[in-house]
Amino acid sequence: MSDVTKGPASEPRASGLPETPRLVLTLALAGLLSGLAIVGIYRFTLPVIRANQARALQAAVFEVLPGAERMQRAVWRDGELLAAPGEATGGDAEAAVYAGYKADGTLVGYAIPAAGAGYQDTIRLIYGYDPATRRIVGMVVLESRETPGLGDRIFKDPDFVAQWRDLAVEPPLELVKGGATEPNQVDAITGATISSRSVVKIIRSANAEWLDRLPAADAAPALVEDAAPASGEQRGGPVPGGRLE
Amino acid sequence: MSAAGTGPGSGREPSQLYAELIKGVWKENPIFVQVLGMCPALAVTNTALNGVAMGTATLFVLACSSLLISLLRNLIPKQVRISTFIIVIATFVTVADFTLQAVAPAVHRELGAFISLIVVNCLILGRQEAFASKHPVHLAVADAIGMGAGFTLALTSLGSLREILGKGSLFGFPLFGDSFQPWVIMILPPGGFLMLGMMLLAFAWFKEKRQKALLRLDEEAA
Numbered sequence: 001m002s003d004v005t006k007g008p009a010s011e012p013r014a015s016g017l018p019e020t021p022r023l024v025l026t027l028a029l030a031g032l033l034s035g036l037a038i039v040g041i042y043r044f045t046l047p048v049i050r051a052n053q054a055r056a057l058q059a060a061v062f063e064v065l066p067g068a069e070r071m072q073r074a075v076w077r078d079g080e081l082l083a084a085p086g087e088a089t090g091g092d093a094e095a096a097v098y099a100g101y102k103a104d105g106t107l108v109g110y111a112i113p114a115a116g117a118g119y120q121d122t123i124r125l126i127y128g129y130d131p132a133t134r135r136i137v138g139m140v141v142l143e144s145r146e147t148p149g150l151g152d153r154i155f156k157d158p159d160f161v162a163q164w165r166d167l168a169v170e171p172p173l174e175l176v177k178g179g180a181t182e183p184n185q186v187d188a189i190t191g192a193t194i195s196s197r198s199v200v201k202i203i204r205s206a207n208a209e210w211l212d213r214l215p216a217a218d219a220a221p222a223l224v225e226d227a228a229p230a231s232g233e234q235r236g237g238p239v240p241g242g243r244l245e
Numbered sequence: 246m247s248a249a250g251t252g253p254g255s256g257r258e259p260s261q262l263y264a265e266l267i268k269g270v271w272k273e274n275p276i277f278v279q280v281l282g283m284c285p286a287l288a289v290t291n292t293a294l295n296g297v298a299m300g301t302a303t304l305f306v307l308a309c310s311s312l313l314i315s316l317l318r319n320l321i322p323k324q325v326r327i328s329t330f331i332i333v334i335a336t337f338v339t340v341a342d343f344t345l346q347a348v349a350p351a352v353h354r355e356l357g358a359f360i361s362l363i364v365v366n367c368l369i370l371g372r373q374e375a376f377a378s379k380h381p382v383h384l385a386v387a388d389a390i391g392m393g394a395g396f397t398l399a400l401t402s403l404g405s406l407r408e409i410l411g412k413g414s415l416f417g418f419p420l421f422g423d424s425f426q427p428w429v430i431m432i433l434p435p436g437g438f439l440m441l442g443m444m445l446l447a448f449a450w451f452k453e454k455r456q457k458a459l460l461r462l463d464e465e466a467a
Contacts, residue, residue, distance in 0.1 A: 003248045022322055026329060030328075030329050030332045031332060033336075045343040048347035049347050052346075052347065120358065142358075147434075
């Protein structure tokens with residue numbers, strides 16, 4: 001960052017300037033150089049961050065759809081679910097789901113990304129849905145800023161996460177305290193009720209949006225692109241230490 | 246602007262350099278003695294790894310900011326110095342934030358919002374105002390590295406103790422058998438306060454014992 005020091009140093013000795021312009025100049029210069037530095041580091045790290053996100057998303061899709069080994073991005077367009085190859089970052093402008101297939105090409109289910117307000121910031125998650133049994137088969141939180149030690153148990157608490165491996169979607173999901181008894185009930189985490197409720201709310205609204213659109217195996221979007229794990233085509237390539245949970 | 250020779254008393258600088266470097270680790274430890282930067286110290290130290298990551302990120306921001314502020318210390322007008330410090334600190338925090346996101350997304354996910362909150366860590370602004378803006382570059386950097394190392398050390402020990410008691414593991418490796426019943430409160434926010442309080446107590450106790458021992462030595466010598 002030594003180039004940052006050149007700016008102010010190349011100015012004429014500022015003591016000759018009147019006070020106010022000098023103050024304005026200093027702050028403007030600092031802001032300008034800071035802006036340049038931030039843009040620089042943003043552009044430099046963006047491809048790697050994107051690649052990390054794509055890999056995290058892919059790993060998440062295979063995690064929430066047990067048995068899936070291949071995936072296909074699909075979008076809802078003109079009343080139809082269509083296969084739509086695209087960069088799988090999870091942060092798409094167009095709402096997309098990811099169909100997961102077994103190695104032989106039979107549909108396992110759909111991984112549905114969803115987002116909504118958490119306790120502190122937006123929670124982004126993805127969950128697996130099996131249209132044959134009409135059940136949720138897995139859930140992974142992709143991004144959240146819930147309180148460490150409390151709210152972050154929505155993805156750290158093994159009991160809470162395990163509940164999502166087999167949940168009925170009808171009647172709509174319900175959050176209960178002190179033990180779920182029905183197949184559509186989710187047991188809230190003690191000390192993280194708001195975060196638990198947020199997750200249920202996010203998935204409920206995503207269910208309302210997507211479930212009727214997702215066809216069963218016989219009408220599923222065709223597998224057009226092979227997205228086997230660790231495809232080296234993402235810009236940036238593999239990142240050391242970029243371990244995914 | 247050359248780094249050396251601007252400070253007074255250049256004859257005894259090697260020892261002064263060493264003193265500035267070492268004081269932050271123990272004698273003026275940011276956590277245990279100055280009790281600065283409590284927000285990250287309590288919030289993210291539920292595991293040893295988080296403590297190391299937070300400490301290292303803070304060390305990076307502190308060292309870079311001190312270097313730059315010390316270089317520019319004669320050019321920054323007094324009236325806008327705090328805002329300039331904050332701009333510099335925020336820039337380096339953003340650099341650290343993006344870099345961590347690219348290099349170690351798992352750690353970044355763990356630390357969450359607390360990386361961006363390094364900007365308002367009073368330890369960093371405090372060192373700029375109290376030291377870097379008044380001392381030559383090599384002393385400022387030594388001071389920053391020492392303080393950063395002391396901060397990292399404190400966060401790591403806090404995180405290690407909390408992880409051992411609250412999870413029965415250290416750096417993710419389980420230490421005890423299945424019969425271990427984790428003391429869950431230790432990894433929750435109140436556990437941070439409890440553990441920090443106990444560590445401050447132990448620190449103060451050691452210090453007092455040492456002072457008493459020194460006094461006794463003086464008396465015996467007299």
